[in-house]
Amino acid sequence: MKLENTQPPYDWRAVAPDGVAVAMRVVPLQDKADLAFWTHAVTLRMREMNGYALVDTREVKPRDGTAGKELVFGHDESGKPFVYRVRLYLGDKRLFVVEAGGTKEQMDRYAASVDWMLATVKLM
Amino acid sequence: MAAAERDERPVGQKNRVVTLEELEVTGSTTVSAGLAPTRQLLMQSPAAPPVSTPVPATPFASTPAPSGSPYTADTAHEASMLAYSADFTLAVFEVDKSLASVETLARQLGGYLAQRGDAQITIRVPRPRFVEAIAVLEKLGDITHRNVSAEDVTDEYVDLDLRLKNARAMRDQLAGLLKGAIVKDAVEIEKELAKVTEVIEQIEGRLKVMRDKVEYSSITVSFQANAPSPVRTTAILPFTWLDTMGLEPLLNVPKVSP
Numbered sequence: 001m002k003l004e005n006t007q008p009p010y011d012w013r014a015v016a017p018d019g020v021a022v023a024m025r026v027v028p029l030q031d032k033a034d035l036a037f038w039t040h041a042v043t044l045r046m047r048e049m050n051g052y053a054l055v056d057t058r059e060v061k062p063r064d065g066t067a068g069k070e071l072v073f074g075h076d077e078s079g080k081p082f083v084y085r086v087r088l089y090l091g092d093k094r095l096f097v098v099e100a101g102g103t104k105e106q107m108d109r110y111a112a113s114v115d116w117m118l119a120t121v122k123l124m
Numbered sequence: 125m126a127a128a129e130r131d132e133r134p135v136g137q138k139n140r141v142v143t144l145e146e147l148e149v150t151g152s153t154t155v156s157a158g159l160a161p162t163r164q165l166l167m168q169s170p171a172a173p174p175v176s177t178p179v180p181a182t183p184f185a186s187t188p189a190p191s192g193s194p195y196t197a198d199t200a201h202e203a204s205m206l207a208y209s210a211d212f213t214l215a216v217f218e219v220d221k222s223l224a225s226v227e228t229l230a231r232q233l234g235g236y237l238a239q240r241g242d243a244q245i246t247i248r249v250p251r252p253r254f255v256e257a258i259a260v261l262e263k264l265g266d267i268t269h270r271n272v273s274a275e276d277v278t279d280e281y282v283d284l285d286l287r288l289k290n291a292r293a294m295r296d297q298l299a300g301l302l303k304g305a306i307v308k309d310a311v312e313i314e315k316e317l318a319k320v321t322e323v324i325e326q327i328e329g330r331l332k333v334m335r336d337k338v339e340y341s342s343i344t345v346s347f348q349a350n351a352p353s354p355v356r357t358t359a360i361l362p363f364t365w366l367d368t369m370g371l372e373p374l375l376n377v378p379k380v381s382p
Contacts (some may be wrong), residue, residue, distance in 0.1 A: 009368040021374050027365050048180065052370070053215030053266035074217030074266075076347075082299045086373050097365075101152045101374045105219070 001036055003011045014028040014117075020102035020110050022117050035090045039069045042086060046073050052084065068096075070118075074104070083107040087118055096123050182294045205281050205334070206274040207342035208254045212261055212270035219347045220245055222264055226345050233257055235340060250342035257343055264345070281334050288327045295320045 013023035039057075046052040052073040060070045068089040075082050081104040089096040098121050100114045101107070107114065146149045214222065219242075226245045227237050233256065235249035258272065298317045305313055 009365055010371065013374075019375065023374055025365065027363075041363070041366060042369060045217065045369060047266065047268070050370055051216055053217035055217070055266065074215075076216045076219050077371065079220070081221070082371050084374070085371070099369075099370075099374050101371045 010070070016102075016110060016113075017018075018102070018106045018110070020106050020114065022098070022100045022114065024096065024098045024121065027097060029093050029095055035067065035069055035088060038088050038090070038095055039071065042088065043071060046071070046084075046086075051075065055083075059101065062089060062119065062123055064123055066091070066123055080104075085114070085118070087121075089121075089123055091123055096121070131364045154161070204276055205338045206277045207277055207334075207337040208251060208272075209276050210254075210258050210261075210272040210341070210343045211270070212264075212267055212343070212345045214264065214345065214347050215266040215268055216243070216267060222345070222347070225264060226261065226343075229257060229260055238342065244344065246342060246344045248342055250350075251339055251341050254341040254343075257341070261343065261345060275337075277334050277338065281331065284327055284331050288324065288331065290326045291320055291327060295324060 010023040010025050012025075013021065015021045043054060043057075047054055050074045054071065055074045056070075056072040058070050058072075060068045062068065066089050068087050070085060070087045073084040073086070075084065082101065083104045084101040085099065085107075087096075087098040089098075098118055100118060102110075171174045223240060223245050226247060227240065230237055230247035231250055233249045233253040235247055235253070235257075238246040238248050240246075247257075262270075295317065298313055298320065302310055302317065
């Protein structure tokens, strides 16, 4: 279900009844940098400062064909494994950050739906 | 002293009975005199120099050293008594499942579980399966720290073995003296015999521990988040949106009226 009153830092957010959340934010950039820079920045932040495990990285493309990167992280919360997926796309002076997260059990169960949502993101 | 007790010793001293002071063992694990310090060979260091210690005839001379990986021992060390060990630290994800996998791996490789806690596990695997074990463990999760090392205990083993032989010779000599001794001397001889027997048992125990340390490699896997450092060693990127990445803000959905 899409949340109507999405608050910062997100520009769009939806949650499933079982607690899987998908969100998107648009980060304005002064300087474009490149996708590798932002991928590295997010990876470092999540691994070295937040203690997340980097489980997988892959090349991804949304509907408009923009090259992007997906990072899949894992982290145990209160002894329960959670999965956090982040997709990064670079636009014109904007960085599109698409996130999905939930318990590993739910993320595995809704993998097809989450994949579909992440793949059908339209960058404007 | 150790060198003097090897075959280069003067003929007259080769079969001499050493004194208890020379055999003295302090505590249960260390020998007080004459031992060369054990060497730490960091397997990750490509510049580790070859060791010139003569290769002794040990029970492990025919044991193959791990091979086929960056941790492969060189030929000079193959016959040495190298005690391999490894420590891995992984990011905290699927800890219970991973701990179970590590325990299963130990059994599959003919090893055993040495210790298991909530976020740490230590297994022992046969030395020839060490490389295989770490190859599997490196795929277990996101490794934030790894350390693989080999401790060369050859010198210590050879010294202890020599001390054991000398102690046994002394025991046999005392036993021979005891047979023909008068009562007054017999009491003193028995006291000495008890002391040397104790020394023999301590050395045998120590040798057993060392053989076990070489036969089975220790591998410890820990799961822990990086502790926040009080002093930053790297600059933090000045992008505040990075501070809001993660599961906590994503899943922390504000309450709304339907």
